[in-house]
Amino acid sequence: MKALVWHGKEDIRCDSVSDPEIEHPRDAIVKVTSCAICGSDLHLFHNFIPAMLPGDIVGHEMMGEVVEVGSGVNGHLKKGDRIVVPFTIICGECDQCKRGNFSVCETTNRNKKMADKVFGHTTAGLFGYTHLTGGYPGGQAEYLRVPYADATHIKVPESLTDEQVLFLGDIFPTGWQAAVQCDIEPTDTVAIWGCGPVGQMAIRSAVLLGAKQVIAIDFLPERLSMAAAAGAITINPGEESVKDRLNELTDNMGPDKCIDAVGMESHSQILPEHMYDRTKQSLMMETDRPHVLREMMLMCRPGGVLAVAGVYGGVLDKIPFGALMNKGLTLRTGQTHVNRWTDELIELIDEGALDPSFVITHTEPLSNGPQMYPTFESRKDNCIKVMLKPEMEAA
Numbered sequence: 001m002k003a004l005v006w007h008g009k010e011d012i013r014c015d016s017v018s019d020p021e022i023e024h025p026r027d028a029i030v031k032v033t034s035c036a037i038c039g040s041d042l043h044l045f046h047n048f049i050p051a052m053l054p055g056d057i058v059g060h061e062m063m064g065e066v067v068e069v070g071s072g073v074n075g076h077l078k079k080g081d082r083i084v085v086p087f088t089i090i091c092g093e094c095d096q097c098k099r100g101n102f103s104v105c106e107t108t109n110r111n112k113k114m115a116d117k118v119f120g121h122t123t124a125g126l127f128g129y130t131h132l133t134g135g136y137p138g139g140q141a142e143y144l145r146v147p148y149a150d151a152t153h154i155k156v157p158e159s160l161t162d163e164q165v166l167f168l169g170d171i172f173p174t175g176w177q178a179a180v181q182c183d184i185e186p187t188d189t190v191a192i193w194g195c196g197p198v199g200q201m202a203i204r205s206a207v208l209l210g211a212k213q214v215i216a217i218d219f220l221p222e223r224l225s226m227a228a229a230a231g232a233i234t235i236n237p238g239e240e241s242v243k244d245r246l247n248e249l250t251d252n253m254g255p256d257k258c259i260d261a262v263g264m265e266s267h268s269q270i271l272p273e274h275m276y277d278r279t280k281q282s283l284m285m286e287t288d289r290p291h292v293l294r295e296m297m298l299m300c301r302p303g304g305v306l307a308v309a310g311v312y313g314g315v316l317d318k319i320p321f322g323a324l325m326n327k328g329l330t331l332r333t334g335q336t337h338v339n340r341w342t343d344e345l346i347e348l349i350d351e352g353a354l355d356p357s358f359v360i361t362h363t364e365p366l367s368n369g370p371q372m373y374p375t376f377e378s379r380k381d382n383c384i385k386v387m388l389k390p391e392m393e394a395a
């Protein structure tokens with residue numbers, strides 16, 4: 001089959017590889033009809049997250065048709081079912097899964113020892129996302145093996161298109177979870193850093209959850225326009241001071257709730273700060289650039305909440321922890337507990353309250369994936385979200 005394969009920094013190729021097979025009774029094989037490139041894939045593209053190996057198949061946003069099931073799937077799935085595959089592989093049985101903390105499933109990471117060493121405890125196995133999270137082949141491919149398939153799936157109604165439901169596996173619940181973590185009150189101003197696909201979902205979620213005012217921050221005009229279309233007030237840090245503008249919009253109190261939808265590769269307009277992080281990152285003395293985290297801690301209204309959806313990989317420097325502590329801020333974070341949110345999000349799509357397909361700017365054949373990574377990375381051609389279709393013919 002054809003699949004997008006990681007060969008090293010900024011080197012993703014569409015290779016011919018062996019078709020996946022059932023390896024365990026709880027496996028299923030899915031014929032992928034649609035998949036997408038996520039902002040998290042860019043961290044792999046830039047080689048910022050360790051433990052990728054040349055030959056690894058990437059991709060963790062995918063859906064398709066079940067073509068084979070193992071004997072242990074026990075009727076939870078059958079051939080012909082149409083499913084979205086959550087990026088977190090879950091057993092459905094461990095203590096964390098029972099609590100709905102799916103992204104920290106205790107069973108599915110087959111490289112637990114490595115994760116224990118790096119994070120103190122293992123987290124769930126993830127598709128296409130380094131050997132630290134199990135080294136499972138990803139879904140930017142014609143076929144995917146889904147381990148623990150009896151639990152690791154989202155059945156979707158036939159009446160909804162791939163474009164409408166694909167993002168139930170990652171960015172939609174990610175934006176939603178961040179907004180839910182903010183415990184939004186009708187009097188709240190919610191500020192969201194990053195208007196990529198995750199930020200866009202967080203903006204719409206915060207609006208749906210009843211925030212008084214939603215403020216969206218990003219450097220890219222086309223992403224700010226998309227945010228404004230959802231009702232957000234926008235700030236471009238390249239053109240104005242984030243601090244001054246946030247104070248102006250909140251009677252100098254600061255936003256009640258802040259969402260980080262940027263993560264480890266944030267840019268700072270303050271040149272010495274940006275140079276500091278870039279240099280430390282290149283010398284491997286710091287793994288992530290935490291500009292947005294610093295800014296949120298300093299800008300948030302005392303007593304407020306910071307929800308961090310952006311991915312961080314390791315060790316961060318110059319974090320104003322004193323501001324966080326003395327202002328009594330609450331910090332919430334996590335990879336998304338995807339399946340925890342499925343039912344309510346399908347309902348929102350079904351009733352037309354939020355159609356996640358608005359975020360797609362590019363639909364391409366899977367074989368064009370190697371060109372679409374740099375297009376998404378450089379935001380060329382106003383690219384916001386790339387959907388890839390294995391069955392589409394290359395032009």
Ligand SMILES: NC(=O)c1ccc[n+]([C@@H]2O[C@H](COP(=O)([O-])OP(=O)(O)OC[C@H]3O[C@@H](n4cnc5c(N)ncnc54)[C@H](O)[C@@H]3O)[C@@H](O)[C@H]2O)c1
Binds near residue numbers: 041312
């Ligand atoms: N928690 C989860 O489970 C989960 C799931 C999916 C994605 N993510 C993470 O969410 C983050 C966003 O993903 P995405 O797909 O939207 O990626 P993306 O790269 O398209 O978006 C990031 C956006 O942040 C903007 N940005 C950079 N520096 C900024 C700053 N200082 N202030 C404001 N905006 C700034 C960029 O211009 C860009 O638009 C990534 O870190 C990704 O890994 C987390």
Ligand SMILES: [Zn+2]
Binds near residue numbers: 038170
């Ligand atoms: Zn993702």
Ligand SMILES: [Zn+2]
Binds near residue numbers: 090095097098105108
């Ligand atoms: Zn589990």
